[in-house]
Amino acid sequence: MATVVCPDVFVSHDEKDENLLIDVFLPGAEKETIRLSFTKSGFCVEARDENRDITYFGCFTLAHEVFPDKAKAKFENGVLRITVPFKKEETFEIKVE
Numbered sequence: 001m002a003t004v005v006c007p008d009v010f011v012s013h014d015e016k017d018e019n020l021l022i023d024v025f026l027p028g029a030e031k032e033t034i035r036l037s038f039t040k041s042g043f044c045v046e047a048r049d050e051n052r053d054i055t056y057f058g059c060f061t062l063a064h065e066v067f068p069d070k071a072k073a074k075f076e077n078g079v080l081r082i083t084v085p086f087k088k089e090e091t092f093e094i095k096v097e
Contacts, residue, residue: 009060030048
């Protein structure tokens, strides 16, 4: 029976503050086993490392709503890099008294 591991995830944004950059760490996983699904508020990822009998699985909520239909993903050296544009919200500065 495979060991199930929640992958480490690092989220940042690009220099133009238009896209979220999401790195999902899947050491030993095979690209062909990766399953990635998105909603406007989060994503789920699953992958397998057949050699060590490990299944990576996790679902994550994002701080910003995104445009899931515009997400792009690339897998290289054990890291799944996801780039997805996020919706900008109007912010208001609150005066502290």
